[in-house]
Amino acid sequence: MNVHSRWLMISVGLGILLNPLNSSMISVAIARLQHVYRLDFTVVSWIIFSFYISSAIAQPVMGKASDLFGRRKIFLAGLVVSFVSSFLAPLSPNFGWLIVSRIVQSIGTSMMVAVGMAIVRIHITEKQASALSVLSIFQSGAAAIGPFIGGILVHWWDWPAIFFVNIPFAVASFLLSLRTIPKDEPPTSVAVGMSFRKWFELIDASGILLFTVGLVALLVGLLSAKPSGHVSLGNIIVGLIGLLALGVFVRHELKTASPFIPFRTFAKYPAMTWVNVQFMLVNLLFYALFFGFPSYLQMVRHVSEFHTGILMLTLGLSSLVASPIAGRWIDKSGPRPALVVSAILMTLGSVWIVTLNQTSPVISMSLVLAAFGVSNGLNAVGMQAALFKSSPKEITGVASGLFNTSRYLGTILSSLLTSIIMGGTFSFGGFRLLGVILAVIALAVVFISVRLREPRQLVKS
Incomplete structure (x- = not known):
């Protein structure tokens, strides 16, 4: 493996580790966020829900988008989105805006995960299995040490540090990626001539919307079922709406030509x-x-x-x-x-x-x-x-x-x-x-x- 290939792996690895790192660091900050925003445990849990729901949707969508618009473009765009969200999250005026920043962060990091492996597969032809295993170490290692890093950061610099720590990784990966990831080939005639309507059909935008609305509504309804047994009528209705949306989603997926979940x-x-x-x-x-x-x-x-x-x-x-x-x-x-x-x-x-x-x-x-x-x-x-x-x-x-x-x-x-x-x-x-x-x-x-x-x-x- 030549020097350029090694630097390509490092640039991609620094980007894809941000998703598992941010999904694991937050585990140590839950108690602190609950205290800072004076919220109960159920509400604070949305800092976890939001990240995983967004990632579950964004990764397959961005994988399809990369086939049309280019993997290098999607990867670099993901680094920019991750940088901006990591910078703005600590400035959130309330918990709602923090959740929004967290969702944007998950979308940005998912853009890199969705195409990082593909970039290495395409551009590193020698010892490809070894290269992919190195990227796996970036991901699994980030997830493994995330709570440890999060604990140190929250202890010494409080919870905003778990967002600011992403910035040097994003900058380093962006600068290296500009130099090491080859430019994308010109888009195919299909991608050039494709309308937004056709592209929405290809990624199953209707299915994604039904899945998101249904899952979020169902979670809101279920989370109202506290150990005390008290459940409000409004939350029951929201939960039923979620079930209905998920039912419509399943029916839609069985009929559509390009389903989000086949x-x-x-x-x-x-x-x-x-x-x-x-x-x-x-x-x-x-x-x-x-x-x-x-x-x-x-x-x-x-x-x-x-x-x-x-x-x-x-x-x-x-x-x-x-x-x-x-x-x-x-x-x-x-x-x-x-x-x-x-x-x-x-x-x-x-x-x-x-x-x-x-x-x-x-x-x-x-x-x-x-x-x-x-x-x-x-x-x-x-x-x-x-x-x-x-x-x-x-x-x-x-x-x-x-x-x-x-x-x-x-x-x-x-x-x-x-x-x-x-x-x-x-x-x-x-x-x-x-x-x-x-x-x-x-x-x-x-x-x-x-x-x-x-x-x-x-x-x-």
Whole structure:
């Protein structure tokens, strides 16, 4: 690999790490934002919801846009959007504007994730697998150390620092990308002559709108179901509107020629469907702990942001150590054994949460984080291998897109579950209840993992 290729990887890597970094740093800032804006836990959770909903929509849309307008243009535009949103977010006059900045930030970072891998695939032809693995390290490493970095930044410079820290990464990536990413080829005649109406049909703008309205309305309705049992009529109506919109969305997707989420693909390849269901559940489990544990440390144990970040580093480091081991193991034995062990570790970790109390030693908390971290490392490789095993080569692109959608749905469901259980205030009793529910879900994942050996039989049973 020549020098230019190395610098190309660095320029792209500095850009794509911003999405996982910003999705993970915020976990340590939840308690601080709740205090600053004097909001309950449910409302503050929208800082998480907004990012993942936007990312789930923006990444496939920007992937299609890059095919029409050029990957270099989309990547550079994403860096500009990320820079502007990271600069403006700390200046937000209220929490609503902070959410808007967060949404814009997720769109900008998603633009880079959507095309970063494609840029490397196209322009680096030697040792391509090694190049792609390096980019994966940028992403997984950023997600792993995000809580640690967030803890240090919030502790020493308060919550605005988790936005300002993006600026040097965005500037460095932009300057390097201008020099290293080759210019896009002239757009095809299809792209040149395509009207906005045709382009909206291609990206399924109607489906995206229905999906967004339905999901947001349903979340608003569900989040009104606090532990007290009180639910307002207005929120019930909003929730029903969300269900109706999602129903219309499913019907629309089954009829349109270019669906945002191709449900017919799920029906045609049931083994792949089960892999996506499992991936959604393991992300629900992982991110429920990922966002819930820092709140437990800060609000129940009164641990500082700095020490919370250090403790959460156990989760990230365990995941990073497990990933290469998982790769060698899966190459020899296939994905099933690793996924079964991963599910068992998540079950044990969830049960261990129930045993924690307000004076549990650090080693006890670290064991929970290590169990989930190793499990995440096994899943990162195992679920991807299971996807390739269960999906035909001719639909690899569609399968990968659906796979990422499942990831985001899992993260959204994790935040939803935590918010409903906790209501307005994060409590020790709620955290224990969360552990019980996670243990039940983890047992379901064990069951699915065991049956992955004969994926076709999943449909017949």
